[in-house]
Amino acid sequence: MTLRPKQAPIVAALPVTVPFVGPEAQQRASGRTFRARIGANESSFGPAPSVIRKMQEVAADQWMYCDPDNFDLKAALAAHLGVGFDNVVVGEGIDGLLNLAVRIFVAPGQAVVTSLGAYPTFNFHVDGFGGRLVKVAYENDRESLDGLLAAVRRDNAAMVYLSNPDNPMGTWWEADDVSRFADALPETTLFVLDEAYGETGPDSALPPISVDRPNVIRMRTFSKAYGLAGLRCGYAVGETQVIADFEKVRNHYGVSRMAQIAGEAALADQAWLAEVKAKVAAGRRRIAAIARDNGLSPIESATNFVTIDCGGDGAFALRVMQNLLARDVFIRKPMVPVLDRCIRVSVGLDPELDIFAEELPRALAGARG
Amino acid sequence: MTLRPKQAPIVAALPVTVPFVGPEAQQRASGRTFRARIGANESSFGPAPSVIRKMQEVAADQWMYCDPDNFDLKAALAAHLGVGFDNVVVGEGIDGLLNLAVRIFVAPGQAVVTSLGAYPTFNFHVDGFGGRLVKVAYENDRESLDGLLAAVRRDNAAMVYLSNPDNPMGTWWEADDVSRFADALPETTLFVLDEAYGETGPDSALPPISVDRPNVIRMRTFSKAYGLAGLRCGYAVGETQVIADFEKVRNHYGVSRMAQIAGEAALADQAWLAEVKAKVAAGRRRIAAIARDNGLSPIESATNFVTIDCGGDGAFALRVMQNLLARDVFIRKPMVPVLDRCIRVSVGLDPELDIFAEELPRALAGARG
Numbered sequence: 113m114t115l116r117p118k119q120a121p122i123v124a125a126l127p128v129t130v131p132f133v134g135p136e137a138q139q140r141a142s143g144r145t146f147r148a149r150i151g152a153n154e155s156s157f158g159p160a161p162s163v164i165r166k167m168q169e170v171a172a173d174q175w176m177y178c179d180p181d182n183f184d185l186k187a188a189l190a191a192h193l194g195v196g197f198d199n200v201v202v203g204e205g206i207d208g209l210l211n212l213a214v215r216i217f218v219a220p221g222q223a224v225v226t227s228l229g230a231y232p233t234f235n236f237h238v239d240g241f242g243g244r245l246v247k248v249a250y251e252n253d254r255e256s257l258d259g260l261l262a263a264v265r266r267d268n269a270a271m272v273y274l275s276n277p278d279n280p281m282g283t284w285w286e287a288d289d290v291s292r293f294a295d296a297l298p299e300t301t302l303f304v305l306d307e308a309y310g311e312t313g314p315d316s317a318l319p320p321i322s323v324d325r326p327n328v329i330r331m332r333t334f335s336k337a338y339g340l341a342g343l344r345c346g347y348a349v350g351e352t353q354v355i356a357d358f359e360k361v362r363n364h365y366g367v368s369r370m371a372q373i374a375g376e377a378a379l380a381d382q383a384w385l386a387e388v389k390a391k392v393a394a395g396r397r398r399i400a401a402i403a404r405d406n407g408l409s410p411i412e413s414a415t416n417f418v419t420i421d422c423g424g425d426g427a428f429a430l431r432v433m434q435n436l437l438a439r440d441v442f443i444r445k446p447m448v449p450v451l452d453r454c455i456r457v458s459v460g461l462d463p464e465l466d467i468f469a470e471e472l473p474r475a476l477a478g479a480r481g
Numbered sequence: 482m483t484l485r486p487k488q489a490p491i492v493a494a495l496p497v498t499v500p501f502v503g504p505e506a507q508q509r510a511s512g513r514t515f516r517a518r519i520g521a522n523e524s525s526f527g528p529a530p531s532v533i534r535k536m537q538e539v540a541a542d543q544w545m546y547c548d549p550d551n552f553d554l555k556a557a558l559a560a561h562l563g564v565g566f567d568n569v570v571v572g573e574g575i576d577g578l579l580n581l582a583v584r585i586f587v588a589p590g591q592a593v594v595t596s597l598g599a600y601p602t603f604n605f606h607v608d609g610f611g612g613r614l615v616k617v618a619y620e621n622d623r624e625s626l627d628g629l630l631a632a633v634r635r636d637n638a639a640m641v642y643l644s645n646p647d648n649p650m651g652t653w654w655e656a657d658d659v660s661r662f663a664d665a666l667p668e669t670t671l672f673v674l675d676e677a678y679g680e681t682g683p684d685s686a687l688p689p690i691s692v693d694r695p696n697v698i699r700m701r702t703f704s705k706a707y708g709l710a711g712l713r714c715g716y717a718v719g720e721t722q723v724i725a726d727f728e729k730v731r732n733h734y735g736v737s738r739m740a741q742i743a744g745e746a747a748l749a750d751q752a753w754l755a756e757v758k759a760k761v762a763a764g765r766r767r768i769a770a771i772a773r774d775n776g777l778s779p780i781e782s783a784t785n786f787v788t789i790d791c792g793g794d795g796a797f798a799l800r801v802m803q804n805l806l807a808r809d810v811f812i813r814k815p816m817v818p819v820l821d822r823c824i825r826v827s828v829g830l831d832p833e834l835d836i837f838a839e840e841l842p843r844a845l846a847g848a849r850g
Contacts, residue, residue, distance in 0.1 A: 115668035116695035117639065119726060120588040120610075128725055132733040136548040149545070158544045167540035167739075174536070174711035174743070175527045176518070177704070179505040204573060204735050211732055219489040233734075240730045241489075270486065299484035326485035335546070342543035342738030356497055357488060361609045363580055364501040365602075366573050369711030370536075370739055374543070 122242040148464035151442040155339035160384030180364035223267035229448030275306040282413030311337035313414030345371040395459030426452030435475035491611040517833035520811040524708035529753035549733035592636035598817030644675040651782030680706035682783025714740040764828030795821030804844035
């Protein structure tokens with residue numbers, strides 16, 4: 113038998129199965145193209161025309177490495193948020209920043225608290241660095257602040273994760289509740305507040321940005337309302353020393369030149385953001401109306417998607433989703449009981465929601481039949 | 482005193498100083514713009530016009546997430562290299578793949594062998610995951626295959642790194658020598674063969690691609706000859722099980738949609754690559770001639786840069802570089818004795834090399850004066 117290089121122990125213990133199945137993989141499997149791409153919470157409205165023009169202008173310049181300091185984008189973010197330059201770190205999407213946060217602040221074996229059914233990529237990174245996941249059930253389709261806090265205390269957790277507004281349910285806590293939660297946490301527990309959907313919800317859900325607390329780090333992205341998911345650009349805001357720790361381990365050439373330039377241009381076009389927010393709100397109302405027209409219960413959402421209670425069990429909702437997929441409508445659904453009674457539909461363009469409105473009754477009939 | 486979240490032990494032990502200073506940072510410090518950007522081994526010839534057009538076409542599509550499987554690019558790479566789809570993994574440049582390779586195959590405390598003065602980003606990642614770096618001196622301005630092998634055996638190394646062709650010296654080993662080195666390694670030592678400059682050297686420096694050996698992984702990039710450094714896209718080729726290990730920990734949404742599309746387009750335009758290779762060879766000859774015109778000794782190079790022995794000590798070469806920087810000519814230099822007697826000049830456009838030819842005599846005079 114051939115000997116071979118050994119994996120490091122933490123990696124050796126990981127499964128090879130990978131939870132990431134993109135719509136492209138589904139299309140390759142079916143041999144068909146989705147008629148409506150409303151499953152990945154992307155922004156069908158796209159990036160701003162000003163951003164598209166900028167990307168086209170700088171395409172020929174991509175022979176140059178990116179600025180490893182992300183200087184221009186960081187400076188623009190700091191000014192936009194009213195924080196210092198050293199309170200911001202830019203990464204390859206929130207995914208990349210979660211990877212680093214876990215690597216920096218979770219030692220192997222330490223407890224990390226999240227909600228059961230919340231963002232799987234966070235869990236992927238916690239597993240990947242040997243953290244011990246502690247999962248707290250949702251309460252009334254919201255992440256349970258009391259439950260998370262109790263778990264943090266009980267397990268002396270190094271880190272706790274909350275997405276607000278939430279994915280996959282679309283629900284949210286008001287800023288006061290989030291602030292009270294942060295105040296109640298042990299000072300040694302890092303609170304990772306994922307605000308990927310921060311721009312699409314009510315402003316009242318966003319606590320004021322404070323960078324004084326070493327145990328709170330907030331993450332935002334250009335992937336959602338700004339319409340740049342494909343470019344991989346997110347940022348974290350926190351206390352300077354916490355941010356400095358990212359410098360020790362991040363891939364300094366990880367965020368592409370294109371992403372840095374497009375991110376800066378996107379931030380400068382707040383008129384487009386306002387337009388997208390209005391379209392997202394209208395799209396949510398329309399998805400909710402379609403759901404109600406079919407006798408289903410939409411859950412009120414602060415995100416760019418609406419999660420719909422199909423009124424049955426997980427198996428029923430799964431059949432609904434599968435029927436929609438078979439009709440080339442790309443949506444997703446939560447998989448953990450009791451959230452799994454729902455399907456999740458992203459706000460898309462009107463023609464995509466027309467298709468959803470047309471196909472949902474058939475998918476439901478098929479699931480019932 | 483406020484308590485705060487604790488860093489994981491490996492990260493806590495790392496310094497905050499960061500070895501990555503881009504030309505943008507130097508320009509910000511000087512308040513001026515470089516007249517010649519010939520220091521980062523980028524391809525001043527840019528990406529192919531066909532690739533630029535493709536990037537412009539797909540700019541508006543960047544609201545969609547990237548394909549987490551990198552399917553189309555991987556399939557194109559596999560066909561191009563004559564290997565299986567499962568023998569390829571795509572990452573955020575070779576930097577991103579080195580990070581993963583170390584994370585997967587180096588347990589904290591294990592020895593990792595590289596050359597003293599070789600690629601600092603590799604060292605950054607080894608430190609970052611708690612590996613123990615063992616550095617072997619260059620011999621006659623080449624990485625020492627015998628020295629690396631002896632160190633691997635002595636320290637029972639988990640990994641050994643070789644760049645061929647080499648950065649920062651531009652030298653190379655022929656394929657037979659590299660193959661003999663691979664054959665002589667313990668089967669448990671992973672050989673990371675960095676071929677970032679593989680396209681610009683003689684074909685005779687590239688061993689045939691074999692994906693049978695679990696202990697050899699080769700890395701290549703679109704950053705150099707293909708002119709896409711800003712997009713961050715590299716790939717590794719190896720045995721299927723080794724490649725599968727990357728799936729366990731990589732950021733599946735790390736390589737941007739733009740990079741995947743541009744990489745595929747770049748690979749399809751081999752005519753452009755041939756043109757760039759010819760231009761790089763001509764540029765090397767010109768840099769060598771400029772060096773000789775000034776009484777200096779260029780080192781024969783298989784890369785897109787030429788390293789020039791300035792004929793003095795490290796302090797002298799440092800003054801030469803600083804004088805060029807002060808004249809807004811961006812170059813770099815090796816910093817480790819005895820390599821530090823040299824400066825390193827990337828092949829640039831003719832007008833950039835005109836500026837270099839004009840300024841080098843002044844920089845030398847200043848350094849001597």
